[in-house]
Amino acid sequence: MEPRQTKINIIYEGKNITQDIQENMLSFNFIDNGTGLADDLQLQLQDREGLWVSSWMPQKGDRIKAEIVVLNRKYEGTEEKLNCGTFEVDTVNVSGKPDIVIIKATSIPANSSIRRELKTKAWENVNLTQIGRDIAGTAGLKQVLELDFDPLYDRVNQNQQSDLSFLQQTSQKYGITTKVTDQKLVLFDEYRLEQTNPIKTLTRGDQYILSYSFDSTLIDASYSACEVSYYDTRVRKTYLATYKPPNAPNGPVLKLNERVSSNNEAYRLAQKSLREKNKQAVKGKISLMGDVNLQQGLTINVNGMGDFNGKYLIETAKHVVKDGYSTSITIRKVLGY
Incomplete structure (x- = not known):
């Protein structure tokens, strides 16, 4: 097997600057975030010639497209790619000596109010997807839906909250979460993601695993x-429903008094609410040699960890290229309901 090589392709404001900056690139960080968050990108470059603080000075809102390419991963002449998406410059940091520039960018448009502006608004007789569509339109984002169910709200209040925080809070009780990535506002059902086939199995002792840790908690996570x-x-x-999963953990019954319009809706809310409370019971972190296939929202199997064995959902994936390529993932164990 040929040794692996990693390169970063950068398109800045529509221009391919990969060749221009490759000698000055000190590190590249891409964080593929999950629930209610934006993806983040960070470029660290040496600037001995002072270009980045003069003629190349980044401007807030400049667009960056980034891609990680791994060469000869399996066979000579082969490559694997990770399209990190499109980002807009948020902050620029300059320091010295040595002269270093750090460019930080986010998947949320720089001129968008979706994360920073606090709003108060009453929404009436509206579906979740309509709320998402309105918020996405205001933010200049495309709405992408990965849902099997579209909750209907008689009335829901946005009270001094950002659009992103409000949307996440409103959708979360139904097991629906949000993500801003590559100029899109995505609404997705985590249970649906959990049903996908694992992309790989990580086994304790594998030479490409650099470190790992797992936690199991029973506090507020065992209803x-x-x-x-x-x-x-x-x-x-009175509408009433109770949901108890197969092989339910020992613990109290979670009781909710929430507005619903049918017993079926009460049952669906009970199922989703129980998942929200219990899903953080078993979590882990794994660092390993860089792998472009490990992305937020995908599932993996964990083996050789005793009681921690099983299927996990990747909540966050951090890809770092600095004197080599490494990937760190945070994961939580799939509940199965």
């Missing part, structure tokens, strides 16, 4: 069932 009840004064009727 045995969830009961939802709501009395609708308009029709003078």
Whole structure:
């Protein structure tokens, strides 16, 4: 097998500057974030000639497209790529000596209010996807849906919250989460992601695993069932449903009084709410030799870890190219319901 080589392709404001900066690139960091967050990019460059603080000085909102390419991963002449997406410059840091420039960029457009501006608004008789569509349109983002269910809200209040925080809070109780990536606002059902086939198995002792840690917590993460009840004064009727998964953990019953319009909706809310409470029970972190296939939202199998064996969802993937290529992932164990 041929040795691996890694290169970074950079398109800056529509121009391929890969060759111009490759000798000055000190490090490249790409964080593929999950729930309610934006993806982040960071370039660290030496600037002995002073170009980056003069004629090459980045401007807030400049667009950067980045790609990681791994050569000869399996066979001579082969390559694997990770399209990191499109980012906009957020901050620039200059320091010396030595002269170094750090360019930080995010997947949220620089002129967008989606994360910073606090708003107050009442939403009535509206589906989650409509809320997402309005917020995406205001932010200049395309909405992408990966949902099997579109909750309907009689009324929901946005009270001094950013659009992104409000959207995540509103969707989370139904097991739906949000992500801003590559100029898109994505709404997705995590349970749906958990059902995908694992892309690989990581086994304790594998030579490409650099370090690992796992945690198991029982505090606020071991409810045995969830009961939802709501009395609708308009029709003078009580809606009630209880969800208890197979092989339920020992623990109390989570009881919620939330507005619903049917027993079916109460059951769905009970199932999703129980998942939200229990899903963080088993978590882990693994650092390994760089792997472009490890991306947020995909699943892996973990083996050789005893009680920590099983299927996991990748919550965050950090790819770093600096004197070599490494990947660090944070993961949580799939519940199965």
